[in-house]
Amino acid sequence: MLSARSLFQEILDNDNSFRLFCSIAASGEAQGGWENGRIAALVPESQRGLGPKIVRHGADEDKHGRIFNALLRKRGLEPVDVPQDADYTMLLERQGIGLAHDKLRADEPLTEYDIVAYLAHSRVTEQRASEQMQLLRKHFADHPDLGRAVKMISNDEDNHLAYCHEELLRLAAAGHARTIHRILRESALAEIRVYRDVSLVFMAQMGRILGWSKAKMAMLAAGIHAVYVYERLGGWRRMVSLRMPERLDALGGPASAAPEFA
Template sequence: MLSARSLFQEIHNNDQAFQLFCSIAAKGEDQGGWENGRIAQLVEDQELAPKIARHGADEEKHGRIFNALLHKRGLAPVPVPDDTDYTMILERQGIGLAHTRLRRDEPLTERDVIVYLAHSRVTEQRAAEQMQLLRKVFDGHPEVGRAVRMISADEDNHLAYCHEELLRLAAGGHGRLILTTLQETSHAEIRTYRDVSLAVLAHLGEILRWPRAKSALLAAGVHGVYAYERFGGGHRRMLTLTMPHNRNALGGPPVHESFA
Protein backbone atom coordinates (compact mmCIF):
# COMPACT_ATOMS: atom_id res chain seq x y z
CA MET A 1 0.00 0.00 0.00
CA LEU A 2 1.36 3.43 -0.95
CA SER A 3 1.54 5.97 1.85
CA ALA A 4 3.70 8.94 2.76
CA ARG A 5 5.38 6.81 5.41
CA SER A 6 6.25 3.98 3.05
CA LEU A 7 7.43 6.41 0.36
CA PHE A 8 9.77 8.35 2.63
CA GLN A 9 11.07 5.18 4.25
CA GLU A 10 11.87 3.79 0.82
CA ILE A 11 13.81 6.97 0.01
CA HIS A 12 15.61 6.81 3.35
CA ASN A 13 16.63 3.18 2.88
CA ASN A 14 18.32 3.81 -0.47
CA ASP A 15 21.62 5.73 -0.37
CA GLN A 16 21.29 7.28 -3.82
CA ALA A 17 17.67 8.36 -3.29
CA PHE A 18 18.44 9.75 0.17
CA GLN A 19 21.45 11.56 -1.27
CA LEU A 20 19.31 13.30 -3.89
CA PHE A 21 16.51 14.12 -1.44
CA CYS A 22 18.84 15.73 1.11
CA SER A 23 20.82 17.54 -1.58
CA ILE A 24 17.64 19.13 -2.97
CA ALA A 25 16.56 20.14 0.53
CA ALA A 26 19.98 21.51 1.47
CA LYS A 27 20.28 23.62 -1.67
CA GLY A 28 16.87 25.19 -1.11
CA GLU A 29 17.73 26.01 2.50
CA ASP A 30 21.12 27.46 1.55
CA GLN A 31 19.49 29.64 -1.09
CA GLY A 32 16.92 30.86 1.41
CA GLY A 33 19.71 31.65 3.83
CA TRP A 34 21.53 33.81 1.29
CA GLU A 35 18.34 35.63 0.24
CA ASN A 36 17.27 36.43 3.79
CA GLY A 37 20.78 37.50 4.75
CA ARG A 38 20.94 39.87 1.82
CA ILE A 39 17.46 41.27 2.50
CA ALA A 40 18.45 41.89 6.13
CA GLN A 41 21.33 44.03 4.85
CA LEU A 42 19.12 46.08 2.54
CA VAL A 43 16.02 46.66 4.68
CA GLU A 44 15.84 50.03 6.42
CA ASP A 45 13.50 48.97 9.24
CA GLN A 46 15.93 48.43 12.12
CA GLU A 47 13.43 46.37 14.10
CA LEU A 48 12.70 44.05 11.18
CA ALA A 49 16.30 43.58 9.97
CA PRO A 50 17.48 41.34 12.86
CA LYS A 51 14.41 39.12 12.45
CA ILE A 52 15.14 38.65 8.76
CA ALA A 53 18.78 37.92 9.62
CA ARG A 54 17.61 35.33 12.15
CA HIS A 55 15.42 33.78 9.47
CA GLY A 56 18.41 33.54 7.15
CA ALA A 57 20.62 32.04 9.87
CA ASP A 58 17.97 29.38 10.54
CA GLU A 59 17.81 28.47 6.85
CA GLU A 60 21.59 28.12 6.68
CA LYS A 61 21.43 25.90 9.77
CA HIS A 62 18.87 23.69 8.03
CA GLY A 63 21.19 23.31 5.06
CA ARG A 64 23.95 22.17 7.41
CA ILE A 65 21.58 19.69 9.04
CA PHE A 66 20.68 18.03 5.74
CA ASN A 67 24.35 17.87 4.81
CA ALA A 68 25.14 16.38 8.22
CA LEU A 69 22.56 13.65 7.62
CA LEU A 70 24.41 12.80 4.41
CA HIS A 71 27.79 12.89 6.15
CA LYS A 72 26.59 10.47 8.83
CA ARG A 73 25.81 7.98 6.04
CA GLY A 74 29.18 8.54 4.37
CA LEU A 75 27.52 10.41 1.50
CA ALA A 76 28.29 13.71 -0.19
CA PRO A 77 25.82 16.20 -1.70
CA VAL A 78 25.07 15.70 -5.39
CA PRO A 79 24.16 18.26 -8.07
CA VAL A 80 20.49 19.24 -7.96
CA PRO A 81 18.59 18.84 -11.25
CA ASP A 82 17.26 22.16 -12.54
CA ASP A 83 13.67 20.90 -12.67
CA THR A 84 13.73 20.21 -8.92
CA ASP A 85 15.01 23.67 -7.92
CA TYR A 86 11.84 25.06 -6.31
CA THR A 87 13.41 28.36 -5.23
CA MET A 88 14.89 29.28 -8.59
CA ILE A 89 11.79 28.22 -10.54
CA LEU A 90 9.70 30.59 -8.42
CA GLU A 91 12.19 33.39 -9.00
CA ARG A 92 12.09 32.88 -12.76
CA GLN A 93 8.33 33.50 -12.57
CA GLY A 94 8.89 36.84 -10.88
CA ILE A 95 7.83 35.61 -7.45
CA GLY A 96 9.62 37.20 -4.51
CA LEU A 97 12.56 39.56 -4.85
CA ALA A 98 14.80 38.83 -7.83
CA HIS A 99 18.46 38.10 -7.19
CA THR A 100 19.39 40.95 -9.54
CA ARG A 101 17.50 43.26 -7.18
CA LEU A 102 19.18 41.82 -4.09
CA ARG A 103 22.65 42.20 -5.55
CA ARG A 104 22.17 45.96 -5.96
CA ASP A 105 23.23 48.04 -2.99
CA GLU A 106 19.94 49.91 -2.86
CA PRO A 107 17.67 50.01 0.21
CA LEU A 108 14.46 48.01 -0.10
CA THR A 109 11.20 49.92 -0.39
CA GLU A 110 8.17 49.15 1.73
CA ARG A 111 6.64 47.46 -1.32
CA ASP A 112 9.74 45.28 -1.63
CA VAL A 113 9.36 44.25 2.00
CA ILE A 114 5.70 43.31 1.41
CA VAL A 115 6.67 41.23 -1.64
CA TYR A 116 9.35 39.48 0.43
CA LEU A 117 7.06 38.79 3.38
CA ALA A 118 4.18 37.56 1.18
CA HIS A 119 6.55 35.21 -0.62
CA SER A 120 7.83 33.94 2.72
CA ARG A 121 4.29 33.61 4.11
CA VAL A 122 3.32 31.25 1.27
CA THR A 123 6.53 29.23 1.02
CA GLU A 124 6.87 28.88 4.80
CA GLN A 125 3.33 27.51 4.91
CA ARG A 126 4.45 24.76 2.56
CA ALA A 127 7.68 24.17 4.47
CA ALA A 128 5.91 23.96 7.82
CA GLU A 129 3.40 21.44 6.47
CA GLN A 130 6.10 19.30 4.88
CA MET A 131 8.14 19.20 8.07
CA GLN A 132 5.06 18.26 10.09
CA LEU A 133 4.57 15.31 7.73
CA LEU A 134 8.22 14.28 8.08
CA ARG A 135 7.91 14.48 11.85
CA LYS A 136 5.10 11.93 11.73
CA VAL A 137 7.12 9.64 9.47
CA PHE A 138 10.48 9.81 11.25
CA ASP A 139 9.56 10.78 14.81
CA GLY A 140 11.06 7.61 16.27
CA HIS A 141 14.24 7.69 14.20
CA PRO A 142 17.26 8.68 16.35
CA GLU A 143 18.93 10.92 13.74
CA VAL A 144 16.38 11.91 11.10
CA GLY A 145 13.69 12.37 13.74
CA ARG A 146 15.82 14.81 15.71
CA ALA A 147 16.73 16.70 12.54
CA VAL A 148 13.17 17.16 11.35
CA ARG A 149 11.97 18.20 14.83
CA MET A 150 14.61 20.94 14.93
CA ILE A 151 13.77 22.18 11.44
CA SER A 152 10.02 21.90 11.99
CA ALA A 153 10.16 24.10 15.10
CA ASP A 154 12.04 26.75 13.13
CA GLU A 155 9.60 26.62 10.21
CA ASP A 156 6.70 27.14 12.60
CA ASN A 157 8.47 30.21 13.97
CA HIS A 158 9.14 31.54 10.47
CA LEU A 159 5.49 31.18 9.55
CA ALA A 160 4.38 32.91 12.77
CA TYR A 161 6.76 35.80 12.09
CA CYS A 162 5.39 36.27 8.56
CA HIS A 163 1.82 36.41 9.87
CA GLU A 164 2.70 38.97 12.52
CA GLU A 165 4.73 41.25 10.25
CA LEU A 166 2.16 41.21 7.44
CA LEU A 167 -0.62 41.99 9.90
CA ARG A 168 1.43 44.95 11.16
CA LEU A 169 1.81 46.24 7.60
CA ALA A 170 -1.88 45.63 6.86
CA ALA A 171 -2.78 47.76 9.87
CA GLY A 172 -0.61 50.46 8.35
CA GLY A 173 -2.81 50.65 5.25
CA HIS A 174 -1.24 48.03 2.97
CA GLY A 175 -3.98 45.41 3.22
CA ARG A 176 -5.00 45.48 -0.45
CA LEU A 177 -1.43 45.14 -1.73
CA ILE A 178 -0.75 42.32 0.72
CA LEU A 179 -3.83 40.34 -0.36
CA THR A 180 -3.08 40.82 -4.06
CA THR A 181 0.53 39.74 -3.58
CA LEU A 182 -0.49 36.70 -1.52
CA GLN A 183 -2.95 35.64 -4.24
CA GLU A 184 -0.38 35.98 -7.02
CA THR A 185 2.29 34.22 -4.98
CA SER A 186 0.07 31.33 -3.87
CA HIS A 187 -1.12 30.60 -7.42
CA ALA A 188 2.46 30.47 -8.67
CA GLU A 189 3.61 28.42 -5.68
CA ILE A 190 1.05 25.65 -5.99
CA ARG A 191 1.80 25.33 -9.69
CA THR A 192 5.54 25.23 -9.01
CA TYR A 193 5.09 22.76 -6.15
CA ARG A 194 3.20 20.46 -8.53
CA ASP A 195 5.87 20.67 -11.22
CA VAL A 196 8.77 20.22 -8.82
CA SER A 197 7.04 17.33 -7.05
CA LEU A 198 6.54 15.56 -10.37
CA ALA A 199 10.18 16.15 -11.29
CA VAL A 200 11.44 14.85 -7.93
CA LEU A 201 9.27 11.75 -8.24
CA ALA A 202 10.57 11.14 -11.77
CA HIS A 203 14.19 11.30 -10.60
CA LEU A 204 13.51 9.13 -7.56
CA GLY A 205 11.53 6.65 -9.64
CA GLU A 206 14.49 6.21 -11.93
CA ILE A 207 16.83 5.63 -8.99
CA LEU A 208 14.46 3.25 -7.19
CA ARG A 209 13.29 1.56 -10.40
CA TRP A 210 9.63 2.04 -9.69
CA PRO A 211 7.26 0.21 -12.01
CA ARG A 212 5.30 2.43 -14.38
CA ALA A 213 2.07 1.84 -12.48
CA LYS A 214 3.56 3.06 -9.19
CA SER A 215 5.01 6.18 -10.81
CA ALA A 216 1.67 6.90 -12.46
CA LEU A 217 -0.20 6.49 -9.17
CA LEU A 218 2.16 8.86 -7.35
CA ALA A 219 1.91 11.41 -10.16
CA ALA A 220 -1.87 11.19 -10.02
CA GLY A 221 -1.68 12.00 -6.31
CA VAL A 222 0.38 15.11 -7.04
CA HIS A 223 -2.13 16.24 -9.68
CA GLY A 224 -4.94 15.61 -7.20
CA VAL A 225 -3.30 17.85 -4.60
CA TYR A 226 -2.81 20.55 -7.24
CA ALA A 227 -6.46 20.37 -8.32
CA TYR A 228 -7.63 20.73 -4.72
CA GLU A 229 -5.28 23.63 -4.04
CA ARG A 230 -5.96 25.45 -7.29
CA PHE A 231 -9.67 24.83 -7.81
CA GLY A 232 -10.98 23.33 -4.56
CA GLY A 233 -10.07 26.13 -2.22
CA GLY A 234 -6.97 24.52 -0.69
CA HIS A 235 -4.90 27.62 -1.41
CA ARG A 236 -7.01 29.71 0.97
CA ARG A 237 -4.82 28.59 3.87
CA MET A 238 -2.03 30.57 2.23
CA LEU A 239 -4.07 33.77 2.04
CA THR A 240 -5.32 34.16 5.60
CA LEU A 241 -3.43 36.12 8.23
CA THR A 242 -3.88 35.29 11.90
CA MET A 243 -1.99 36.74 14.84
CA PRO A 244 0.16 33.86 16.13
CA HIS A 245 0.27 32.67 19.72
CA ASN A 246 4.08 32.84 19.73
CA ARG A 247 4.50 36.57 19.21
CA ASN A 248 7.91 37.91 18.18
CA ALA A 249 8.96 34.40 17.18
CA LEU A 250 12.22 35.61 15.59
CA GLY A 251 12.96 38.31 18.11
CA GLY A 252 15.93 36.55 19.68
CA PRO A 253 19.32 35.44 18.40
CA PRO A 254 19.54 32.35 16.16
CA VAL A 255 19.78 28.97 17.85
CA HIS A 256 23.06 27.36 16.79
CA GLU A 257 22.30 23.87 18.07
CA SER A 258 24.87 21.41 16.75
CA PHE A 259 23.83 18.43 14.66
CA ALA A 260 27.30 17.04 14.02
Protein backbone atom coordinates (compact mmCIF):
# COMPACT_ATOMS: atom_id res chain seq x y z
CA MET A 1 0.00 0.00 0.00
CA LEU A 2 1.30 3.45 -0.94
CA SER A 3 1.83 5.89 1.89
CA ALA A 4 3.97 8.95 2.49
CA ARG A 5 6.10 6.95 4.91
CA SER A 6 6.66 3.99 2.57
CA LEU A 7 7.50 6.24 -0.38
CA PHE A 8 9.99 8.30 1.56
CA GLN A 9 11.49 5.18 3.09
CA GLU A 10 12.24 3.94 -0.42
CA ILE A 11 13.91 7.24 -1.26
CA LEU A 12 15.88 7.19 1.99
CA ASP A 13 17.13 3.62 1.53
CA ASN A 14 18.58 4.14 -1.95
CA ASP A 15 21.78 6.18 -2.26
CA ASN A 16 20.92 7.68 -5.65
CA SER A 17 17.41 8.79 -4.72
CA PHE A 18 18.56 10.08 -1.32
CA ARG A 19 21.34 11.98 -3.08
CA LEU A 20 18.87 13.71 -5.40
CA PHE A 21 16.44 14.49 -2.57
CA CYS A 22 19.12 16.09 -0.37
CA SER A 23 20.66 17.95 -3.31
CA ILE A 24 17.31 19.53 -4.23
CA ALA A 25 16.63 20.43 -0.60
CA ALA A 26 20.13 21.86 -0.01
CA SER A 27 20.01 23.94 -3.19
CA GLY A 28 16.65 25.47 -2.31
CA GLU A 29 17.72 26.31 1.23
CA ALA A 30 21.00 27.87 0.08
CA GLN A 31 19.09 29.99 -2.42
CA GLY A 32 16.75 31.15 0.34
CA GLY A 33 19.72 32.03 2.51
CA TRP A 34 21.25 34.20 -0.20
CA GLU A 35 17.95 35.95 -0.95
CA ASN A 36 17.28 36.79 2.68
CA GLY A 37 20.84 38.02 3.11
CA ARG A 38 20.46 40.42 0.22
CA ILE A 39 17.04 41.60 1.38
CA ALA A 40 18.47 42.31 4.83
CA ALA A 41 21.28 44.34 3.27
CA LEU A 42 18.83 46.40 1.18
CA VAL A 43 15.95 46.83 3.64
CA PRO A 44 14.58 50.40 3.50
CA GLU A 45 14.97 52.77 6.42
CA SER A 46 11.23 52.64 7.15
CA GLN A 47 11.52 48.89 7.90
CA ARG A 48 15.00 48.90 9.41
CA GLY A 49 13.71 47.08 12.50
CA LEU A 50 13.06 44.00 10.33
CA GLY A 51 16.72 43.74 9.35
CA PRO A 52 17.88 41.44 12.18
CA LYS A 53 14.89 39.13 11.67
CA ILE A 54 15.56 38.85 7.95
CA VAL A 55 19.21 38.09 8.75
CA ARG A 56 18.05 35.37 11.15
CA HIS A 57 15.73 33.95 8.49
CA GLY A 58 18.61 33.76 6.02
CA ALA A 59 20.94 32.21 8.60
CA ASP A 60 18.37 29.50 9.27
CA GLU A 61 18.09 28.72 5.56
CA ASP A 62 21.88 28.54 5.21
CA LYS A 63 21.97 26.20 8.19
CA HIS A 64 19.37 23.93 6.59
CA GLY A 65 21.43 23.74 3.42
CA ARG A 66 24.49 22.71 5.47
CA ILE A 67 22.43 20.08 7.26
CA PHE A 68 21.29 18.43 4.02
CA ASN A 69 24.85 18.49 2.66
CA ALA A 70 26.10 16.98 5.93
CA LEU A 71 23.54 14.17 5.60
CA LEU A 72 25.01 13.45 2.17
CA ARG A 73 28.57 13.44 3.48
CA LYS A 74 27.58 11.07 6.27
CA ARG A 75 26.73 8.50 3.59
CA GLY A 76 29.79 9.31 1.51
CA LEU A 77 27.72 11.02 -1.20
CA GLU A 78 28.31 14.19 -3.19
CA PRO A 79 25.54 16.59 -4.24
CA VAL A 80 24.20 16.41 -7.80
CA ASP A 81 22.95 19.20 -10.03
CA VAL A 82 19.27 19.97 -9.55
CA PRO A 83 17.20 19.44 -12.72
CA GLN A 84 15.88 22.83 -13.85
CA ASP A 85 12.30 21.61 -14.02
CA ALA A 86 12.57 20.43 -10.40
CA ASP A 87 14.05 23.70 -9.13
CA TYR A 88 11.17 24.97 -6.99
CA THR A 89 12.76 28.31 -6.07
CA MET A 90 13.80 29.16 -9.64
CA LEU A 91 10.37 28.29 -11.02
CA LEU A 92 8.69 30.39 -8.34
CA GLU A 93 10.85 33.36 -9.31
CA ARG A 94 9.74 32.97 -12.94
CA GLN A 95 6.16 33.19 -11.69
CA GLY A 96 6.93 36.40 -9.83
CA ILE A 97 7.16 34.79 -6.38
CA GLY A 98 10.04 36.36 -4.51
CA LEU A 99 11.93 39.52 -5.34
CA ALA A 100 13.73 39.51 -8.69
CA HIS A 101 17.39 38.54 -8.42
CA ASP A 102 18.41 41.49 -10.60
CA LYS A 103 16.93 43.77 -7.94
CA LEU A 104 18.66 41.86 -5.13
CA ARG A 105 22.03 42.04 -6.87
CA ALA A 106 21.80 45.81 -7.19
CA ASP A 107 22.81 48.20 -4.45
CA GLU A 108 19.62 50.25 -4.46
CA PRO A 109 17.55 50.11 -1.26
CA LEU A 110 14.31 48.17 -1.51
CA THR A 111 10.97 49.92 -1.17
CA GLU A 112 8.38 49.34 1.52
CA TYR A 113 6.26 47.66 -1.16
CA ASP A 114 9.14 45.25 -1.83
CA ILE A 115 9.18 44.27 1.85
CA VAL A 116 5.41 43.74 1.85
CA ALA A 117 5.77 41.54 -1.24
CA TYR A 118 8.71 39.62 0.27
CA LEU A 119 6.74 38.82 3.43
CA ALA A 120 3.59 37.87 1.52
CA HIS A 121 5.55 35.55 -0.78
CA SER A 122 7.31 34.06 2.22
CA ARG A 123 4.01 33.51 4.06
CA VAL A 124 2.88 31.29 1.14
CA THR A 125 6.10 29.33 0.64
CA GLU A 126 6.73 28.90 4.37
CA GLN A 127 3.27 27.35 4.70
CA ARG A 128 4.35 24.67 2.24
CA ALA A 129 7.72 24.19 3.93
CA SER A 130 6.16 23.92 7.38
CA GLU A 131 3.63 21.32 6.23
CA GLN A 132 6.24 19.22 4.45
CA MET A 133 8.56 19.21 7.44
CA GLN A 134 5.69 18.36 9.79
CA LEU A 135 4.96 15.33 7.58
CA LEU A 136 8.58 14.20 7.73
CA ARG A 137 8.68 14.84 11.46
CA LYS A 138 5.56 12.72 11.95
CA HIS A 139 7.14 9.70 10.27
CA PHE A 140 10.89 10.12 10.84
CA ALA A 141 11.45 12.06 14.06
CA ASP A 142 12.96 8.93 15.63
CA HIS A 143 15.07 7.93 12.62
CA PRO A 144 18.72 7.47 13.73
CA ASP A 145 20.19 9.51 10.84
CA LEU A 146 17.40 11.86 9.82
CA GLY A 147 15.52 12.45 13.08
CA ARG A 148 17.50 15.32 14.58
CA ALA A 149 17.70 17.15 11.27
CA VAL A 150 13.98 16.83 10.64
CA LYS A 151 13.05 18.13 14.09
CA MET A 152 15.44 21.06 13.93
CA ILE A 153 14.37 22.17 10.45
CA SER A 154 10.68 21.67 11.22
CA ASN A 155 10.93 23.91 14.27
CA ASP A 156 12.71 26.58 12.22
CA GLU A 157 10.08 26.47 9.47
CA ASP A 158 7.32 26.92 12.04
CA ASN A 159 9.20 29.95 13.37
CA HIS A 160 9.49 31.39 9.86
CA LEU A 161 5.76 30.99 9.29
CA ALA A 162 4.93 32.62 12.62
CA TYR A 163 7.23 35.54 11.77
CA CYS A 164 5.46 36.08 8.44
CA HIS A 165 2.03 36.12 10.10
CA GLU A 166 3.10 38.59 12.77
CA GLU A 167 4.88 41.01 10.45
CA LEU A 168 2.15 40.95 7.80
CA LEU A 169 -0.48 41.72 10.42
CA ARG A 170 1.66 44.64 11.56
CA LEU A 171 1.94 45.94 8.01
CA ALA A 172 -1.78 45.40 7.38
CA ALA A 173 -2.56 47.57 10.41
CA ALA A 174 -0.22 50.21 8.97
CA GLY A 175 -2.32 50.51 5.82
CA HIS A 176 -1.09 47.72 3.53
CA ALA A 177 -4.00 45.31 4.03
CA ARG A 178 -5.38 45.49 0.48
CA THR A 179 -1.96 45.04 -1.10
CA ILE A 180 -1.15 42.12 1.19
CA HIS A 181 -4.44 40.38 0.38
CA ARG A 182 -3.84 40.75 -3.37
CA ILE A 183 -0.25 39.52 -3.28
CA LEU A 184 -1.12 36.57 -1.02
CA ARG A 185 -3.86 35.39 -3.38
CA GLU A 186 -1.72 35.76 -6.51
CA SER A 187 1.20 34.04 -4.83
CA ALA A 188 -0.83 31.11 -3.52
CA LEU A 189 -2.41 30.38 -6.90
CA ALA A 190 1.00 30.53 -8.60
CA GLU A 191 2.67 28.39 -5.91
CA ILE A 192 0.19 25.53 -6.13
CA ARG A 193 0.84 25.26 -9.89
CA VAL A 194 4.60 25.25 -9.41
CA TYR A 195 4.32 22.72 -6.57
CA ARG A 196 2.25 20.41 -8.78
CA ASP A 197 4.72 20.64 -11.66
CA VAL A 198 7.78 20.13 -9.46
CA SER A 199 6.13 17.21 -7.67
CA LEU A 200 5.43 15.47 -10.98
CA VAL A 201 9.05 15.92 -12.10
CA PHE A 202 10.39 14.81 -8.72
CA MET A 203 8.28 11.64 -8.69
CA ALA A 204 9.25 10.85 -12.30
CA GLN A 205 12.93 11.18 -11.39
CA MET A 206 12.51 8.99 -8.33
CA GLY A 207 10.53 6.45 -10.34
CA ARG A 208 13.37 6.08 -12.84
CA ILE A 209 15.95 5.74 -10.08
CA LEU A 210 13.93 3.26 -8.03
CA GLY A 211 12.38 1.33 -10.93
CA TRP A 212 8.76 2.01 -10.06
CA SER A 213 6.16 0.34 -12.26
CA LYS A 214 4.01 2.29 -14.72
CA ALA A 215 0.98 1.54 -12.56
CA LYS A 216 2.67 2.95 -9.47
CA MET A 217 3.80 6.03 -11.36
CA ALA A 218 0.30 6.58 -12.72
CA MET A 219 -1.16 6.28 -9.24
CA LEU A 220 1.31 8.78 -7.81
CA ALA A 221 0.72 11.22 -10.67
CA ALA A 222 -3.03 10.94 -10.13
CA GLY A 223 -2.51 11.71 -6.45
CA ILE A 224 -0.45 14.81 -7.26
CA HIS A 225 -3.11 16.06 -9.67
CA ALA A 226 -5.81 15.38 -7.06
CA VAL A 227 -3.93 17.51 -4.51
CA TYR A 228 -3.72 20.31 -7.07
CA VAL A 229 -7.47 20.13 -7.78
CA TYR A 230 -8.20 20.30 -4.04
CA GLU A 231 -5.86 23.27 -3.63
CA ARG A 232 -7.22 25.05 -6.71
CA LEU A 233 -10.82 24.64 -5.51
CA GLY A 234 -10.14 26.15 -2.11
CA GLY A 235 -7.22 24.54 -0.34
CA TRP A 236 -5.06 27.53 -1.35
CA ARG A 237 -6.98 29.65 1.16
CA ARG A 238 -4.98 28.17 4.05
CA MET A 239 -1.96 29.92 2.53
CA VAL A 240 -3.48 33.40 2.62
CA SER A 241 -5.19 33.65 5.99
CA LEU A 242 -3.47 35.72 8.68
CA ARG A 243 -3.70 35.22 12.42
CA MET A 244 -1.56 36.28 15.33
CA PRO A 245 0.76 33.32 16.03
CA GLU A 246 1.37 31.70 19.38
CA ARG A 247 5.12 32.16 18.79
CA LEU A 248 5.56 35.93 18.98
CA ASP A 249 8.89 37.44 17.90
CA ALA A 250 9.83 34.00 16.59
CA LEU A 251 12.94 35.34 14.81
CA GLY A 252 13.94 37.79 17.50
CA GLY A 253 17.21 36.12 18.42
CA PRO A 254 20.25 34.61 16.72
CA ALA A 255 19.93 31.45 14.64
CA SER A 256 20.53 28.26 16.59
CA ALA A 257 23.68 26.36 15.73
CA ALA A 258 23.74 22.84 14.34
CA PRO A 259 27.20 21.55 15.29
CA GLU A 260 26.10 17.93 15.04
CA PHE A 261 25.48 18.41 11.32
CA ALA A 262 27.54 21.31 10.01
